[in-house]
Amino acid sequence: xxxxxxxxxxxxxxxxxxxxxxxxxxxxxxxxxxxxxxxxxxxxxxxxxxxxxxxxxxxxxxxxxxxxxxxxxxxxxxxxxxxxxxxxxxxxxxxxxxxxxxxxxxxxxxxxxxxxxxxxxxxxxxxxxxxxxxxxxxxxxxxxxxxxxxxxxxxxxxxxxxxxxxxxxxxxxxxxxxxxxxxxxxxxxxxxxxxxxxxxxxxxxxxxxxxxxxxxxxxxxxxxxxxxxxxxxxxxxxxxxxxxxxxxxxxxxxxxxxxxxxxxxxxxxx
Amino acid sequence: xxxxxxxxxxxxxxxxxxxxxxxxxxxxxxxxxxxxxxxxxxxxxxxxxxxxxxxxxxxxxxxxxxxxxxxxxxxxxxxxxxxxxxxxxxxxxxxxxxxxxxxxxxxxxxxxxxxxxxxxxxxxxxxxxxxxxxxxxxxxxxxxxxxxxxxxxxxxxxxxxxxxxxxxxxxxxxxxxxxxxxxxxxxxxxxxxxxxxxxxxxxxxxxxxxxxxxxxxxxxxxxxxxxxxxxxxxxxxxxxxxxxxxxxxxxxxx
Numbered sequence: 001x002x003x004x005x006x007x008x009x010x011x012x013x014x015x016x017x018x019x020x021x022x023x024x025x026x027x028x029x030x031x032x033x034x035x036x037x038x039x040x041x042x043x044x045x046x047x048x049x050x051x052x053x054x055x056x057x058x059x060x061x062x063x064x065x066x067x068x069x070x071x072x073x074x075x076x077x078x079x080x081x082x083x084x085x086x087x088x089x090x091x092x093x094x095x096x097x098x099x100x101x102x103x104x105x106x107x108x109x110x111x112x113x114x115x116x117x118x119x120x121x122x123x124x125x126x127x128x129x130x131x132x133x134x135x136x137x138x139x140x141x142x143x144x145x146x147x148x149x150x151x152x153x154x155x156x157x158x159x160x161x162x163x164x165x166x167x168x169x170x171x172x173x174x175x176x177x178x179x180x181x182x183x184x185x186x187x188x189x190x191x192x193x194x195x196x197x198x199x200x201x202x203x204x205x206x207x208x209x210x211x212x213x214x215x216x217x218x219x220x221x222x223x224x225x226x227x228x229x230x231x232x233x234x235x236x237x238x239x240x241x242x243x244x245x246x247x248x249x250x251x252x253x254x255x256x257x258x259x260x261x262x263x264x265x266x267x268x269x270x
Numbered sequence: 271x272x273x274x275x276x277x278x279x280x281x282x283x284x285x286x287x288x289x290x291x292x293x294x295x296x297x298x299x300x301x302x303x304x305x306x307x308x309x310x311x312x313x314x315x316x317x318x319x320x321x322x323x324x325x326x327x328x329x330x331x332x333x334x335x336x337x338x339x340x341x342x343x344x345x346x347x348x349x350x351x352x353x354x355x356x357x358x359x360x361x362x363x364x365x366x367x368x369x370x371x372x373x374x375x376x377x378x379x380x381x382x383x384x385x386x387x388x389x390x391x392x393x394x395x396x397x398x399x400x401x402x403x404x405x406x407x408x409x410x411x412x413x414x415x416x417x418x419x420x421x422x423x424x425x426x427x428x429x430x431x432x433x434x435x436x437x438x439x440x441x442x443x444x445x446x447x448x449x450x451x452x453x454x455x456x457x458x459x460x461x462x463x464x465x466x467x468x469x470x471x472x473x474x475x476x477x478x479x480x481x482x483x484x485x486x487x488x489x490x491x492x493x494x495x496x497x498x499x500x501x502x503x504x505x506x507x508x509x510x511x512x513x514x515x516x517x518x519x520x521x522x523x524x
Contacts, residue, residue, distance in 0.1 A: 061395055081403070089401035099396035101388075113400040116303050116407070161400070 010037040012169045012201055013058055018067035020053050026065065027053060028225050040195060040202040042212035045222035051205045055173055058203065059093055060084055089117055092162030096173040098154030100146040107142035110161045117165065132160045135197060136190055152183040156190065163194060169201045176208035184208060188215050291483045295409050303406035312415035316377045317423060324423045325430045327372055332431030335359055336438035353450035354457020356435035361458050361466045365428040367516045370473035373420055374508050381412055382481040382504040383497050390491030409482050416478030417471060424470040465523050472519060473512045480508040
């Protein structure tokens, strides 16, 4: 009997020899990684290391300085406009500030991709949008406009809009950005719930260490203009490198995460 | 030397970018996203919300023209031509150009600020990531609304102007309204109306193209200062383009 090796996980997004920058200035270089089907892949790092620029590069919005990007095996920067839009219909993107269309209600925002990208009738579109809103606990606010939403709600609506077309891969820029600990934890739970319910993959860009270590299957840590670490949360935590310790605020094995430590300090006098 | 070259080359590069922008807009104009049903609400927003301003301004301009022309025509012994002079000035020249400048200040700057704000808050990126062409969904209906609104508003501006001229003629100079109207009707022909129509269509197009293009192509919009700069630049450039086109059309058309 010949040995049967387990099939390699299918790669949804991949970068090789990637460098990002503006003009001659390089923000980060030498990036090599793949995002496998079904995984939650977190891109971590401090502010300004190029996390969001990397996300924009992955989704075809910011060409890399050097190197190659592949989304479902295709280079988004080599495709004509129509093919690029078709490729993007296979992904969902939730932006940091929500990026909801101000003139539309929550429900209309979520319906929009279905209205313009499918030939479904109005009633079916409404049902599908309501399903996603229900999944993200947003059914009660579907009549509100973006200006009436809190930051956390806007992020959740943005996530609902990102998944309404049942994408294979969802990009989420800073889910915890600007949120309190409780709202950030709720969003983490929703990401895990969506992955389980829809069997989609996530690329999450975050600076929140405990959030990334809670939800991610693999973590890419960006610092000092390069990939400082790439692996499972356990592997990254165990690296023990001094720079990792500095980056994480000494969040090695057995140490308290920065947010927990902060809360400890905050409640110490109570 | 480099600074001088940049000063010369930048406007050429910007003109080229605006030309490409227009070609892309025309290419996506027949697509589904461009027909997504926002035109009616945009016509209401751009057209009807400028209505009061246009009617009031038209009335004042017509009244002012009556005062000016009455003195001049009396000097040359033709005060009965008051209606024709007011109508001709409004229909061929002042109606289209003033209405375009009013709409530019009222709606053009708002459109530029809206699109630039959408760029700054990643709404345009979000549309692209949904597989929706932002040019088709955002720009095409707004450009169409500008082109369609201006001739209609210009016609109303002309009517308000004639009313203002007629009232001033009747109240201040004792010219019966019917005579002023009769003179107006005999003073303009189909060519004059066509000239006004062509001008307002061209001005509406220039207004939309420049305001939307400048905002859409704005490189980085990070705050209110950038928004003010983008919409201010768009209004200034569109004003000059409208006045330049006015001269060219007046010189070229019969």
